[in-house]
Every structure is written in structure tokens, then in C-alpha cells.
Amino acid sequence: MPTRSAAVLTSGTTTAAKLFVAALAFTSAYVGLSAYSNASSTPEPTTQVTLSARELPISAPAEELATAGKVTVSVLTDGGAGCAKSYVARSLVANPDPAAPVSYHWRLARWSPSAKAWRTYLADHDGFAAPERTVEWRPQVSGNPGWYRVELTIEGAEPIRSDRFQASC
The missing domain is CATH 2.60.40.10 (Immunoglobulins)
Known part of the structure; x- marks a missing residue:
């Protein structure tokens, strides 16, 4: 019985390790892609706009x-x-x-x-x-x-x- 339990434990650990590696690879790819898109986006040049308004009297309705x-x-x-x-x-x-x-x-x-x-x-x-x-x-x-x-x-x-x-x- 100890060999059977060890085999089940070893195959379960192997599956868990494979899932952990896959999750780690997915997370690192997502983080890397986010960092790449943030690094490649250059900020728009700022343009200063001055708004002005003047009040015109209404001379007649x-x-x-x-x-x-x-x-x-x-x-x-x-x-x-x-x-x-x-x-x-x-x-x-x-x-x-x-x-x-x-x-x-x-x-x-x-x-x-x-x-x-x-x-x-x-x-x-x-x-x-x-x-x-x-x-x-x-x-x-x-x-x-x-x-x-x-x-x-x-x-x-x-x-x-x-x-x-x-x-x-």
C-alpha cells in the first residue's frame, strides 16, 4: 500500500507543479505585456489652449x-x-x-x-x-x-x- 500511495502522491504533486508553472507563465506573460504596452505608449505632447470670452451687450431683442x-x-x-x-x-x-x-x-x-x-x-x-x-x-x-x-x-x-x-x- 505504501507504494500505491506514493505513486498517487507523486502524480498529484506533478500535476500540481504543472498547474503552478502554467499559472506562473500566464501571470508573467500578462505582466510583461502590460509593462510593454505602458512602456511603448508615449505621452501626447501638451498644448496650452487659452480660452477667452467677451461680453457683448444686446442692443435690441x-x-x-x-x-x-x-x-x-x-x-x-x-x-x-x-x-x-x-x-x-x-x-x-x-x-x-x-x-x-x-x-x-x-x-x-x-x-x-x-x-x-x-x-x-x-x-x-x-x-x-x-x-x-x-x-x-x-x-x-x-x-x-x-x-x-x-x-x-x-x-x-x-x-x-x-x-x-x-x-x-
Whole structure:
């Protein structure tokens, strides 16, 4: 029996020694590879960046950039899908009598090739009681491509017309 136990003990020790050598070889290879990658990586050259900022005063809010006697029209990016387009029309309206209210009327006109005339497509009206105000209107053209213009009529004055613009799909 002692020879059998010694044989089992010797083969178990041999297996354990082989496993220990394999683990030691794996660990040294991992450590060597990590050291190699750390040694071969060169640090990036440092570049100094100086950031500066300056404060600019806001001279006028966006809605006050409209001018009297002129209607400006812009396309809004939040228009609907397909042929639906939203626009914003702006103008500066001066009240000749600040003590009394002033009324104004918006008209979106579409060019009619058959009648060769501008026809009303949409209309709106409003008013205010102040010396002057930037007024704005947001018409929407839905599924009706063609040439358009915006007209602003202030009570007691001639209409002010925007440049024509084309709505297309």
C-alpha cells in the first residue's frame, strides 16, 4: 500500500507543479505585456489652449429689429409635414396718436395666374394702444403651392406689402 500511495502522491504533486508553472507563465506573460504596452505608449505632447470670452451687450431683442414701413417674412423651421409651411411676418407700427388705440389688418395674398391678381388667402386683425410696437403674424400655408405676399394695413394709412415669396412642396 505504501507504494500505491506514493505513486498517487507523486502524480498529484506533478500535476500540481504543472498547474503552478502554467499559472506562473500566464501571470508573467500578462505582466510583461502590460509593462510593454505602458512602456511603448508615449505621452501626447501638451498644448496650452487659452480660452477667452467677451461680453457683448444686446442692443435690441429680435422682435424689435423690424422697421417701420416694411414687412419682413421668414419661414419658420417648425412648419408641419408635407406642404404645410409656417411663416412669420413682422413690422414696426407707429401710432400717430398714442392716447388712442390703433388697429391693423394682416392679409396673406396668393397670386392667381388665371385672374392675374392677388387674392386673399388668409386674413387677421389686431390692435394696441402704445406709441409704437413690433407686430407679428404667423400664417400657415397648407398644401397650396404658389406665390404669396403679406400685406399690413394700418388704420388710416396705405397698405405695406412684403416681397413676394414662393411656397412649394
